[in-house]
Amino acid sequence: MxxxxxxxxxxxxxxxxxxxxxxxxxxxxxxxxxxxxxxxxxxxxxxxxxxxxxxxxxxxxxxxxxxAVPVLPRPLTSFIGREAERAALADLVTTHRQVTALGPGGVGKTRLALRVAAAVTAHFDDGVWFVDLVSTTDPDLVAAAVAAALGLGEQPDRGMHESVISALSSQHALVVLDNCEQVVDAVAAFLERLLSACPRLSVLATSRARLMVPFEHVYPVPPLSLSGDGDSDAVELFTQRAAAAGQAPDASTREAIAHLCQRLDGMALAIELAAARWPTLGLDGLTAALSDPLRMLSGGSRAADRHRSVRAALDWSHALLAPDDQKLLRRVAVFAAPFTMAAAVHVTGIDAGVVADGLARLSEQSLLTAVSTANGTRYRGLETIRQYGTERLADADEESATRQRHVAWCLATATDLTQALPDWRARFDTVADELRAALAWASRQAEHRADAHDLAARLAALTFTRGLIGESQQRHEQAAALATDPRDAAVMLRGAAAVAACRMRGDDMYRLHLAAADAARDARDTPAAARDLATAATHAYRFSGKFTHLPSHDEVVALIDQARDLAGDDPDAVAAVALAEAGVLYDAFGAAQGPADNNVPDTLAHARRAVALARDTGDAIAQSAALDTLTGAQSWGGDAFGVAATINNRITLVTPLSESPQRTLELTDALSQAIEAALGVGDLPGAREWVRRLAEHPLLTEVSFRATSWLLVIDALAGDVADIPDVGERFAEAWRRAGSPRSTHLAPAAAAAVMAHDLGGDETARREWEQALDHLGTLPGHAFSYLAIFDSIRFLHDGDVERAWERTAPEPDDVWKWVTWLWLHWYVAVRCEAAVLAGRPDAAQHVAKARTVVAANPVAGAMVERADALLKGDRDRVAATARALTDAGCGYQAARSLVLAGGDHAARGQAALAKLGLRPMAPGPEIDWTR
Missing domain, CATH: 1.10.10.10 (Winged helix-like DNA-binding domain superfamily/Winged helix DNA-binding domain)
Structure with a gap:
């Protein structure tokens, strides 16, 4: 069907x-x-x-x-001849990893490269990708252009180079990089990294200049073949294009056309421009136009001979235009990307009717290409024609005025995009290169510095929301450098710091806050400088894992001292200093020694004071940061439910805020912590909901392993092992795309998968995940947290109660740092059951202590209840815990309760385990049910 x-x-x-x-x-x-x-x-x-x-x-x-695979651009006109060139270039591309199709503008490099790429697609298992660099003028954005063509977003903890390399590392593919000449040095450096890291990847570049790298194989693209008898690729191209323009040449003119093509040196662009004039000029007119070599060869000594031919053809085509069309052609040359008629009206300063007619005529004469899109017609000039128009613009002394209008149009467009219309992302993608080009020009003009600052600031916001967070940080810093008021510079530097934090770049975050403090001092805004210094200190402990070189404790304390001196009685500054003071009291600098240490109450008191002061400021971001510190203090005190409530408050505070780097930083951090907190208090459905929200955040589409890693843990603890292969595959794929980073933060996911596959009896999968766990790495203390819990669950499943007890033998207070918050209740519950089943003489004491710790936790509480019922030989109570565990979403522990209850319950429990996809559970030690 x-x-x-x-x-x-x-x-x-x-x-x-x-x-x-x-x-x-x-x-x-x-x-x-x-x-x-x-x-x-x-x-x-x-x-x-x-x-x-x-x-x-x-x-x-x-x-x-x-x-599912990349698609090459489809040329609008037919490809003519070049059989020998196609064969030669195809052979090079399939035998060498980097080939450059080299030639002057207009020789036909792009068309030839596309034809060859289409012909060799079957040779590459993963297909061919096409990247047009014609609009890329900033060397720093080469990797971003490639990423855009691959459909990649930026990963918060990796740059675009790393994202592209990760995506292509295992691909057997060909990447076509078109129009490399304006960023040739950046392309060369990028390709060296790319080809070294992607052993099965090949690259075909087109360029007017060599890349000048040792691994480059150059193929000089020749002009079209010429012959005096009219039988050549050049004549065939002229004939077809003239026919398309409305009048096919008669066969009797082929020799004369061959002579014209020889005069144009077989350059494809020049021939196409001449053919477009055939219906209006005919043979006599074209011959006359090419009769004045001094006028035609006006390229000067700085141009190669073949390039002068193209310039000659362009000069000739330009001379035949009406003055209004000449003006329009040179003014639209400032557009870096395809543009609309409405945009042309704004930028050229020409009446709309004149622009409409002129664009049509320029398109008819092959000087512009008109492309129909879902959003209307867009126009684009070939790069050679655009550069020619730019020169003409300068010659007419109109460049400054035209580019000013272009900058004004870009500013208005960027402002419109910030209104968050439904299709803004697609609209941004069509004008992004335009905005960048306008910024590049304005930033070099002293008199337009203010406009450049405004445009950089708008681009900083737009690129962040679009997920281009590496560029966003760059634009924030650029806007700061362009600011004339140090207050504006400080604002942009703070934004750059927040973006760096979202990118997991702690060192940049720290540097930028210090730079913001310097700018605030220059503005004589000492309270703001105090806030920046205090925030830098705060981030050093809040986000210590994001640093490559973490500042020393003494350095951070010195920052706080400076901030305190500058704060005065400013409420925002005082609150920021209080938050920094609370932060340095615990883990990041080793001040707190344990739950019984006096530092924990002191830290709680300082954290609560910081929260109160932040609340008084009315700044939701400051309140969220203070609440984060409070969760740390609460976790050290073992208050898992307090932690969960505090995190929920954070999320409630920041969710309604408008999108910004600061809001994203706080929200994604809080969502990650909310998953852990929900797991810690036994709220498995709640943890799944937080995973969903985290996974849906647009900045995390390329690092979804952060969400799926916790989903693995949830599924493993709940016993939903049927979902483990799918979730694990999604996690592993996203992790591999990110370059398989070593991260102890991801290790619980791998350990959970090891346990799940062990209980499911899949030895092959278990060994694979053990290898992943070895790669991710674990800290020594992890032996007392999730590793002890997962190992003990496995041992208890197999009836090896002594080993389960050995893995959880340390008192929670002795390993408090590793079991606090997320793992405390799980550790206490598993340890309590192991003590009972192992027949420990102090088992009753363990149960009594555990009840106090896990009170109100539906999963851990039921497990402790089960341990107490086992200790007292109450079969009905043991069996009854199965219902509570089922209601809590923990199917595995529910089935375990039935098996432990024995008798008629055991068979139902084993059946439930089998339904979950788990192997049978050992019945456990004999229980005296008569007590």
Missing amino acids: TVEISTRESEVLALVGDHLSNAEIAARLFISVRTVESHVSALLRKLAVPDRRALARHAPDHTHKST
Whole structure:
């Protein structure tokens, strides 16, 4: 039976087949996550499959390859001849890893490269990617242009270079980099890193200049073949283009046309421009136009001979234009990307009617290309023509005025984009290069510094929201450098610091806050300087894991002392200093020694004071930061429920705020902590909801392993092992795309997968996850936290109660630093049960202490209740805990209760384990049920 699947469903299915999460699919297709969920549900129903993993297996059968692989641009006109060149270049591309198609503008490098790329696609298992660098004038954005072509977003903890390398590291593919000449040095450096890290990748570059790297193989692109008898590629190109322009040349003119093509040195662009004039000038007119070599060869000694031919053709085409069309051609040359008629009216300063007619005529004469899009017609000049127009603009002394109008239009466009219209992302992508080009020009003009600052600031905000957070940090810093008022500079530096924090760049974050403090001092705003210094100190302990070189304790204390001296009685500054003072009292600098240490009450008191002072300021971001410090103090005190409540307060505070780097930093940090807090208090459904919210955050589409890592832990503890392979595959794929970073923060996910596959009896998967755990690394103290918990659950499952007790033998107070917050209740509950089943003489004391610790935790509380019932031989109470654990979403522990209850309950428990996909559980030690 044929299954009807819509185009959108096919696109979603293809991406499911690529193992992308719903959030990643939403970002790729510019639709909401809920829409993706709806499509996935419909696909599950239509294809009659039980889960997402099965759905992914159906992707090749119900999607076209074009929805899952890159597509080369399709030229609007036919490709003529060049059989020998195509064969030679194809041979080079399939035998060498980096080939440069070299030649002057207009020789036909791009068309030839596209034709060859299409011909060799089958040679590359993962296809061909095309990257047009024509609009990339900033060397720092080469990697960003490649990432955009690959459909990659930026990862918060990795730059664009790393993102591209990670995405292509295992790909057997060809990347075509077109128009490299204006950023040739940056391309060379980028390719050296890319090809070293991606051993199966090949690159075909087109450029007017060599890359000058040792691994480069150069293919000089020759002009079209010429012959005097009219049988050549050049004549065929002229004939077809003239016919397309409205009048096919008669066969009797072929020799004369061959002579014209020889005069133009076989340059494809020059021939196409001449052919466009054939219907209006004919043979006599074209011959006359080419009769004055002094006028035609006006390129000067700085241009190569072949390039002078193109310039000659352009000079000739330009001379034939009406004055209004000449003016329009040179003024639209400032556009770096395809533009609309409305944009041309604003930027050229020419009447709309004249612009409309002129754009049509320039397109008819091959000086512009008109492309129809869903949002209307856009116009674009070939790079050679655009550069020619720019020279003409300077010659007419109109460049400054035109570029001023271009900057003004870009500012208005950027302002409009910040209004968050539904299609703003797609609109931004079409004008991003325009905004960058305008900024590049304005930033070099002293008289336009204010406009450059404003445009950089708008680009900083837009690129951040678009997920280009590396560029956002760069634009924030650029805006700060362009600011004439140090107060404005300080604002942008604070924004840059927040972006750096979102990128996991702690050293940059610290540097930028110190720079903001210097700018505030220059502005004589000492309270602001105090806030910046205190914030730098605070971040050194709040985000210590983001630093490569963490500042010393003494350095941070010195910052706080400076901030205190500058703060005066300013409420915001006093609150910032109080927060920094609270922070340095605990873990990051080793001041607190344990739960019984006097520093914990002191830290709690300082944290609560910081929260109160921040609340008085009315600044939600400051309150969130203070609440984060309070959660740290509460966790050291073992107050898991207090931690969860405080984190919920943070999320409630920052969620309604408008999008900004500061808000994103606080929200994503709080969401990550909310998952841990919910797990810590046994709220498994709540933890899953926080995972969903974290996964849906647009900045995390490329690092979804941060969310899926916790989903692995939740599923493993709950016993939902049927979902583990799918979740684990999504985690592993996102982790590999990020370059498989070593991170102890991700180790609990791997340890959870090891436990789940062990209980499920999948030895192969268990060994694979053990290797991943070894790669991620663990800290020594982890032996007393999640590793002890997961190991003990496995040992208890197998009835090895003595080993379970040995793994949890240390008193919680002795290993408090490793079991606090997330793991405390789990550790206490598992330890309590191990003590009872191992027959420890002090088991009753363990149960009594555990009851106090885990009170109100539905999972840990039921486990302790079960341990007490086992200790007292109360079979009914043991069995009754199964219902409580089921209600709490912990199917594994519910089944375990039934098996431990023995008798008729045991068979139901083993059946429940089998339904979960787990191997049978050992019955455990004999219990005297007569007590």
